[in-house]
Amino acid sequence: MSLAAAKSDPTAAILAPLVEITDLTVRFRTPTRQVHAVNGVDLSLDRGEVLTILGESGSGKSVTLRTLMRLLPERRSQISGRVSVDGQDVLAMSQRQLTRFRGRTASMIFQEPMLAFDPVYRIGEQIAETVCRHEGVSRRQGMARALELFELVRIPSPQRRLANYPHELSGGMSQRAMIALALSCRPKLLLADEPTTALDATVQIQILLLLRDLQRELGMSVIFVTHDMGVANEISDRIAVMYAGRIVESGKVEEIIGNPQHPYTQGLMASRASGAQRGQRLQAIPGAPPDLAELPRGCAFVPRCPQATDECLAAVPASRALSDTHWAACCRLGM
Amino acid sequence: MTNSQSLSRHDSLDRGGKAQPLLRVRGLQKHFTIARGGLGRQASRVHAVDGVDFEVYKGETLGIVGESGCGKSTTARLLMHLLAADHGEMIFDGDPIGQRGGISVREMRRQVQMVFQNSYASLNPRMSVEDSIAFGPQVHGVNRRESRQRARRLLDQVGLSPSLFAHRYPHELSGGQRQRVNIARALALEPRLLILDEAVSALDKSVEAQVLNLLTDLKQEYGLTYLFISHDLNVVRYISDRVMVMYLGKVAEMGEVEALYRAPAHPYTRALLSAMPSMNPNQRTEQAPLTGDPPNPIDLPPGCRFCPRCPMVEEACRAEEPALEACGTAHQVACRRADEVMAGAVPVKRLSEESPT
Numbered sequence: 001m002s003l004a005a006a007k008s009d010p011t012a013a014i015l016a017p018l019v020e021i022t023d024l025t026v027r028f029r030t031p032t033r034q035v036h037a038v039n040g041v042d043l044s045l046d047r048g049e050v051l052t053i054l055g056e057s058g059s060g061k062s063v064t065l066r067t068l069m070r071l072l073p074e075r076r077s078q079i080s081g082r083v084s085v086d087g088q089d090v091l092a093m094s095q096r097q098l099t100r101f102r103g104r105t106a107s108m109i110f111q112e113p114m115l116a117f118d119p120v121y122r123i124g125e126q127i128a129e130t131v132c133r134h135e136g137v138s139r140r141q142g143m144a145r146a147l148e149l150f151e152l153v154r155i156p157s158p159q160r161r162l163a164n165y166p167h168e169l170s171g172g173m174s175q176r177a178m179i180a181l182a183l184s185c186r187p188k189l190l191l192a193d194e195p196t197t198a199l200d201a202t203v204q205i206q207i208l209l210l211l212r213d214l215q216r217e218l219g220m221s222v223i224f225v226t227h228d229m230g231v232a233n234e235i236s237d238r239i240a241v242m243y244a245g246r247i248v249e250s251g252k253v254e255e256i257i258g259n260p261q262h263p264y265t266q267g268l269m270a271s272r273a274s275g276a277q278r279g280q281r282l283q284a285i286p287g288a289p290p291d292l293a294e295l296p297r298g299c300a301f302v303p304r305c306p307q308a309t310d311e312c313l314a315a316v317p318a319s320r321a322l323s324d325t326h327w328a329a330c331c332r333l334g335m
Numbered sequence: 336m337t338n339s340q341s342l343s344r345h346d347s348l349d350r351g352g353k354a355q356p357l358l359r360v361r362g363l364q365k366h367f368t369i370a371r372g373g374l375g376r377q378a379s380r381v382h383a384v385d386g387v388d389f390e391v392y393k394g395e396t397l398g399i400v401g402e403s404g405c406g407k408s409t410t411a412r413l414l415m416h417l418l419a420a421d422h423g424e425m426i427f428d429g430d431p432i433g434q435r436g437g438i439s440v441r442e443m444r445r446q447v448q449m450v451f452q453n454s455y456a457s458l459n460p461r462m463s464v465e466d467s468i469a470f471g472p473q474v475h476g477v478n479r480r481e482s483r484q485r486a487r488r489l490l491d492q493v494g495l496s497p498s499l500f501a502h503r504y505p506h507e508l509s510g511g512q513r514q515r516v517n518i519a520r521a522l523a524l525e526p527r528l529l530i531l532d533e534a535v536s537a538l539d540k541s542v543e544a545q546v547l548n549l550l551t552d553l554k555q556e557y558g559l560t561y562l563f564i565s566h567d568l569n570v571v572r573y574i575s576d577r578v579m580v581m582y583l584g585k586v587a588e589m590g591e592v593e594a595l596y597r598a599p600a601h602p603y604t605r606a607l608l609s610a611m612p613s614m615n616p617n618q619r620t621e622q623a624p625l626t627g628d629p630p631n632p633i634d635l636p637p638g639c640r641f642c643p644r645c646p647m648v649e650e651a652c653r654a655e656e657p658a659l660e661a662c663g664t665a666h667q668v669a670c671r672r673a674d675e676v677m678a679g680a681v682p683v684k685r686l687s688e689e690s691p692t
Binding site: 056057156170171172173200201202203204205206208209227228229230231233234253254257258267268271272273274277278281282283284285286288289 | 402403509510511512539540541542543544545547548551566567568569570572573574592593606607610611612613614615616617619620621622623624625626627628629631
């Protein structure tokens with residue numbers, strides 16, 4: 001039961017991508033309105049790759065992530081498109097298949113680790129329970145595995161920490177414990193929903209480095225959601241920038257950070273406060289993200305875009321390739 | 336209000352002249368008791384703010400940075416007298432606050448206003464935006480009509496059209512708009528010092544830049560002084576003139592922003608700066624500058640309180656707490672080995688050295 005077993009087979013790398021999302025749309029219905037949270041997202045993720053979805057609140061990044069685990073409320077959400085993870089069609093799964101899928105194939109960590117644990121049980125018991133449940137092993141083996149996991153996520157004095165209740169752990173420590181819980185069934189895909197946003201910078205960098213190490217050690221694929229460019233730069237191989245439920249630009253880290261092409265990505269880069277701009281006005285993007293219940297026709301960024309023309313209003317811009325790995329969805333590219 | 340009027344108003348209130356600090360804080364201390372002693376029980380107290388001295392000069396922006404639990408927000412609340420300090424002296428433009436011969440807390444609160452991080456929780460959900468802004472002036476004796484006019488003028492100034500926004504309620508606004516309303520409300524009493532406690536931290540990046548621009552404009556127009564509390568070192572560097580770094584209730588380092596960022600003198604400041612995520616894909620962070628979480632401010636180690644996490648700790652550090660001393664022009668630090676740190680000789684602490692907590 002070593003962790004090395006979880007390493008992906010080297011031949012698997014040349015097989016099909018681990019995650020393939022095609023034309024995903026997600027709508028939420030309320031009695032009075034319909035919110036268009038995700039509007040046609042195409043995404044693929046290779047085995048062993050780290051992808052960051054970068055976007056502001058309401059851009060649909062977390063909804064996309066939750067769709068991959070079918071965590072959205074079934075009754076109120078309307079999902080269409082194709083989502084396949086490791087060859088399985090996630091949207092067609094039965095509850096039973098989902099239970100097997102979650103934790104084993106894909107697993108998720110959240111922003112608020114305290115909410116991921118039950119406050120009245122010891123951390124070790126909760127991890128052991130997950131292992132027993134999914135792998136059918138004894139409680140003792142489950143506890144042994146929990147200890148192994150705590151060592152894996154570099155928690156100091158792990159044996160003692162297993163006996164702690166969630167409230168006894170500090171912010172960084174409970175985030176590590178949640179990562180241990182998420183990795184307990186050796187998932188092929190780890191989904192991370194802003195796991196470092198609530199942490200101090202000094203702890204954030206520790207967690208980012210830990211995730212990077214674990215990803216390499218275990219050969220997992222990771223989809224990381226954040227609104228912070230710096231975090232995206234530290235963790236990812238590839239970045240997809242989302243705006244109003246669509247991916248507007250996607251490329252390797254160097255391409256997005258070093259050579260952003262979509263006006264929104266450019267605006268995000270230019271509006272970053274730093275020492276270099278002291279005394280100057282920041283190049284802020286005017287306005288606010290659109291209301292997802294009343295999306296404008298055409299490109300959703302038009303009201304805030306410095307380069308918008310009538311052409312942009314006509315239709316949602318198609319993505320245009322800028323290199324083999326870099327594309328952006330904007331009518332005015334290269335003009 | 337025209338520019339000249341606002342200036343003349345400040346001139347009339349400005350008692351000590353430009354050279355006198357707007358705010359002078361001496362020995363500020365606040366401990367929270369979490370378990371009382373007696374009957375064989377050990378008393379335990381949170382040393383939230385543990386003897387802090389600083390000045391805020393007229394017209395400057397003083398940034399306060401530090402991890403959670405370092406006492407930055409408690410300091411702000413003590414300044415506003417939202418919490419009562421255990422010890423300490425606060426002097427506002429030459430007048431001791433809340434003492435005989437000084438200014439009253441009420442008068443101080445007119446001249447010092449605060450903007451909080453949670454834009455929604457700090458507005459009354461049952462009051463329209465206009466009423467919220469006009470409320471403060473009304474309490475301070477401005478009549479209804481005039482206070483409403485003032486509210487509309489301020490709304491316009493923070494970039495919200497009064498005809499569209501004056502009658503809206505907080506839930507009808509976005510986060511950025513609500514924070515603009517909070518800023519307008521803080522300005523309604525024509526304060527001289529504005530305390531911004533993580534005021535832009537909850538905003539989206541694209542909106543954050545707008546609000547930072549707004550703050551810069553308002554500062555110029557009204558001749559304001561800012562106390563800017565944030566955990567985002569990039570934003571602090573952009574907006575501040577001087578920076579104060581706090582660690583576990585004490586000032587670790589204080590100085591001009593560029594000097595401090597270029598050559599930090601405290602190992603903690605250095606660690607904070609190198610914990611910022613890199614923006615260069617070819618130079619990612621390879622090693623975390625600090626291990627473990629910020630310790631809790633209950634059981635403080637003897638001597639320098641940074642000892643347990645410090646890569647340069649030596650015996651003498653554990654013996655005596657270092658005092659805040661000058662280490663350059665307008666640059667102070669509380670570290671025995673500041674000269675070495677400024678010269679750039681800081682080893683990286685290894686993970687294995689981490690003491691179990």
